[in-house]
Amino acid sequence: MTDASSSKPMKGILWMLLTGLCFVAVNVLVKTLHGRVPAAEAAFLRYVLGLPFLLPMIRPILSAHLSGRDLGFFALRGVVHTLGVVCWFYAMTRIPIADVTSMGYMAPIYVTIGAAIFLGEKLALRRILAVAAALVGALIILRPGFREVNAGHLAMLANSVLFAIGYLIAKNMSDKFNPAVVVGMLSITVTIGLAPLAAMNWVTPSWSDMAVLAAVACFATAGHFTMTLAFAAAPITVTQPVTFLQLVWAVLIGWLIFDEGVDPWVILGGFVIISAISFITWREAVLKRRQMTPTINQTKV
Numbered sequence: 001m002t003d004a005s006s007s008k009p010m011k012g013i014l015w016m017l018l019t020g021l022c023f024v025a026v027n028v029l030v031k032t033l034h035g036r037v038p039a040a041e042a043a044f045l046r047y048v049l050g051l052p053f054l055l056p057m058i059r060p061i062l063s064a065h066l067s068g069r070d071l072g073f074f075a076l077r078g079v080v081h082t083l084g085v086v087c088w089f090y091a092m093t094r095i096p097i098a099d100v101t102s103m104g105y106m107a108p109i110y111v112t113i114g115a116a117i118f119l120g121e122k123l124a125l126r127r128i129l130a131v132a133a134a135l136v137g138a139l140i141i142l143r144p145g146f147r148e149v150n151a152g153h154l155a156m157l158a159n160s161v162l163f164a165i166g167y168l169i170a171k172n173m174s175d176k177f178n179p180a181v182v183v184g185m186l187s188i189t190v191t192i193g194l195a196p197l198a199a200m201n202w203v204t205p206s207w208s209d210m211a212v213l214a215a216v217a218c219f220a221t222a223g224h225f226t227m228t229l230a231f232a233a234a235p236i237t238v239t240q241p242v243t244f245l246q247l248v249w250a251v252l253i254g255w256l257i258f259d260e261g262v263d264p265w266v267i268l269g270g271f272v273i274i275s276a277i278s279f280i281t282w283r284e285a286v287l288k289r290r291q292m293t294p295t296i297n298q299t300k301v
Helices: 009-032 039-063 068-092 097-104 107-118 125-142 151-174 179-200 207-233 236-243 245-256 264-292
Strands: none
Touching: 009 068, 009 097, 009 207, 009 236, 009 245, 039 068, 039 179, 039 207, 068 097, 068 151, 068 179, 097 125, 097 151, 097 245, 097 264, 107 125, 107 151, 107 264, 125 264, 151 179, 245 264
């Protein structure tokens, strides 16, 4: 949490707005491939083309002196993230951008559940109600029995679960290593994990498709960088709600560029999920501030 005295809300909001635009650009670029490049191969090329951005992280990784156990955890995160990335690339070619964006918001909910099960964090009633509301939002989007739930929707469900597992592992590793090591090892392990999957169904991409994937790598890297700057500038309770504008951009772009109809049920479900996540974030921030508030005796020290 950013210290209140150094918080710069407007700066954090602007950085997060730029983050959202970068990730929307990633969505648009991947969508333009129209499945010409298989999902695993597209994901692999995106990471390979992004490897030059890892050069500054090599020294911190080497100086971290990773143990066999540490490498095992990083490898496990790489496996689950690899599968999650493939699911996301696949979903982008099968369902509307708005569906992908809305269902992607489920990852924090699964993180909350996983933290309670595996990390022993308390699952208070307010969290349970928020999780239940988010799951209702997902059902509103999917509407099983009332619309076709295709492989793209199932892929996004799997994506959210897999990314949540990856986030939980990252939380554990970030307590021990600096961000450069955690991010760098993720990129390395995912690139290695995607290689055999890409090779199984390799299709030689055109130069234009390679250019698109190179742009995806640039925008994705820039998005993670600007997100870091946003978190450094302002509390997450200020910056996180801004990320939900991505759903607005996704709906508009899907409608204007890809001729995807605006589904009010997807908008409603996304709003329910967003509200649940916003409540959890706000409530956790309130509790954090209470814990940081000095007692009467402490103020006399």
